Amino acid sequence: MPDVTNTAVTPEAAAATPAAPQLSKKPEKSRSLLQDAVRDLVRRPLFLIASGIIFVLLLMAAFPTFFASADPQLCELSRSLQKPSADAWFGYDARGCDVYARTIHGARTSITVGVLATVGSALIALLLGLVAGFYGRWVDALISRGIDIVMGIPFLVGAIVILNTFRDDDGFRTGGIWGVLTALTVLGWMSMARIMRSTVIQTKQADYVTAARSLGASTGRLMFRHVLPNALTPLIVLATISLGVIISVEATLSFLGVGIQEPTISWGVMINQSLGRIREALHPLLFPAGFVSVTVLAFIMLGDAVRDALDPKLR
Amino acid sequence: MGRYVLRRLLQMVPVIIGTTFLVFALVTEMGGDPVQNLYGERPVPESIRVALTAQYHLDDPLPVRYGYYVSGLLQGDFGTSLSGSRPISEMIADAWPETLKVAGIAFVFEMVVGVAAGVLAGMRRGKFLDNLVLLSTLTVIAVPIFVLGQTAQIFLGVKAGIFPVSGTNEGFMSYLLPGLVLGSVSLAYIARLARASVAENLRMDYVRTAKAKGLSPTRITGVHVLRNSLIPVVTFLGADLGTLMGGAIVTERIFNIPGVGYNLFKAIQIEDGPALVGFVTLLVLVYVVMALVVDLLYAVLDPRIRYA
Numbered sequence: 001m002p003d004v005t006n007t008a009v010t011p012e013a014a015a016a017t018p019a020a021p022q023l024s025k026k027p028e029k030s031r032s033l034l035q036d037a038v039r040d041l042v043r044r045p046l047f048l049i050a051s052g053i054i055f056v057l058l059l060m061a062a063f064p065t066f067f068a069s070a071d072p073q074l075c076e077l078s079r080s081l082q083k084p085s086a087d088a089w090f091g092y093d094a095r096g097c098d099v100y101a102r103t104i105h106g107a108r109t110s111i112t113v114g115v116l117a118t119v120g121s122a123l124i125a126l127l128l129g130l131v132a133g134f135y136g137r138w139v140d141a142l143i144s145r146g147i148d149i150v151m152g153i154p155f156l157v158g159a160i161v162i163l164n165t166f167r168d169d170d171g172f173r174t175g176g177i178w179g180v181l182t183a184l185t186v187l188g189w190m191s192m193a194r195i196m197r198s199t200v201i202q203t204k205q206a207d208y209v210t211a212a213r214s215l216g217a218s219t220g221r222l223m224f225r226h227v228l229p230n231a232l233t234p235l236i237v238l239a240t241i242s243l244g245v246i247i248s249v250e251a252t253l254s255f256l257g258v259g260i261q262e263p264t265i266s267w268g269v270m271i272n273q274s275l276g277r278i279r280e281a282l283h284p285l286l287f288p289a290g291f292v293s294v295t296v297l298a299f300i301m302l303g304d305a306v307r308d309a310l311d312p313k314l315r
Numbered sequence: 316m317g318r319y320v321l322r323r324l325l326q327m328v329p330v331i332i333g334t335t336f337l338v339f340a341l342v343t344e345m346g347g348d349p350v351q352n353l354y355g356e357r358p359v360p361e362s363i364r365v366a367l368t369a370q371y372h373l374d375d376p377l378p379v380r381y382g383y384y385v386s387g388l389l390q391g392d393f394g395t396s397l398s399g400s401r402p403i404s405e406m407i408a409d410a411w412p413e414t415l416k417v418a419g420i421a422f423v424f425e426m427v428v429g430v431a432a433g434v435l436a437g438m439r440r441g442k443f444l445d446n447l448v449l450l451s452t453l454t455v456i457a458v459p460i461f462v463l464g465q466t467a468q469i470f471l472g473v474k475a476g477i478f479p480v481s482g483t484n485e486g487f488m489s490y491l492l493p494g495l496v497l498g499s500v501s502l503a504y505i506a507r508l509a510r511a512s513v514a515e516n517l518r519m520d521y522v523r524t525a526k527a528k529g530l531s532p533t534r535i536t537g538v539h540v541l542r543n544s545l546i547p548v549v550t551f552l553g554a555d556l557g558t559l560m561g562g563a564i565v566t567e568r569i570f571n572i573p574g575v576g577y578n579l580f581k582a583i584q585i586e587d588g589p590a591l592v593g594f595v596t597l598l599v600l601v602y603v604v605m606a607l608v609v610d611l612l613y614a615v616l617d618p619r620i621r622y623a
Contacts, residue, residue: 145330152330152331161583255459256565
């Protein structure tokens, strides 16, 4: 159990005075909140399992050929729906494609979409939440009503309508990742922005912010040096959790026939293709669905673990 | 209280206008040339094009057309669907009861089972039941809902024959499985929320006081702890009811329930702009009203919250 008294004084709090940087460089036994959190995290089995899974998934996304030597686009109808074997660990799907190779190669699309959409919407949320919370008054009213408006649009409806506008020259839906990325980013930032706003409002009333202000710190410095680092935790936690959810939503959009389409391989595309023959063979569904579920699970567990570690109240 | 409600109602107006305008604009942009769409590949006679353009104000800028739409809405006119030319209010009247039936089952299911599982798990933290609840809820959250729905349909509907496979011909039973599938994800969130909340409240001073006074454990958990820990759950339930009543595109599509979500999806697919905007307007109205109801419920559950 790290000592609780230390968590009350964060390095950012100390940094409110100009002398602080030198102070914190002095060799002293007390650790920062972040160091506490990291020490706490590496001792949690849940965190280790989750980050292990995510690490493997990232490797898969980066070097798919290292995991699967078979060609994911090579499909032979003669081996349609064959059960898992030593040759093809996950069997073959209805068109005779290697399910294992496709699952591995699908990781790249699904994880790229998840990560980019989450980062994009977190950045929007960070900026709007920070500005709304920091300035308050009409800026806050404007941004908050804006959040309400976008939130009022049902997620799937909004996503489908946005995806419908992504068409190639012949008027067909493109089915690439850009449309999905745009839809998920544009519709995914609102709850993160709300969280950011409320933590910023809490943080800006802290004593060290008042101290910095009375010492003549500029608005920009107050916002980015003092308020932002101390208001980031809830946003990071929520973003981690929603990363998993976004991967599952990507699959849902493919299921509805408006998301990513062939020839791009993603877990959603695979699940969607397997559903037509689900009565004859379950394995083409089971493996990609399993990978989606494990990925979602890993990110939720990671988010939970990080929240527990960074929230001193739960110690 | 009355003033608070009035202020909230006034705040709703810009939100409703903003959201419907956004959807209206997106839908208008997505459709291409609506007159040409009516005619397919054939050339449109010039006189008809002029007449239709005038009738539907197609030459006017977007805000003006939106203005016409809203003035129609205020007179209770949702407009006419492009496909089949049905009045959209009639379509809504047909679809909404279907959605409400599924939503009702889902809501009761998630509320009763979710709260019970969460409270029991919270009281027995770290024990077998707690871990069971945590694990099963995580699984439900992690599996995408369409996988859940499809597998339930195959195994419980097609293979075991316990439930009707799809459609709404068999009364209550045809809504039961879709309702359970729809409610299961929120159930998982509710159980986890209730568990965390109960566990936190059990550590509160007032529980120790109640114990010291010699109250029975049933009364402590059943009255004191429960009332205090249900506040976050009620918030979630209220917001979720708003979502549920707006229909579920995925579930209604899997089980062929001709509800709001089903109609929405169809309207998007065949690019029926007026129907789409009509249904979304309904959803937005339900959503903001539910948000207000939740905030008012807050004050009922927690006497410390008072609205001036």
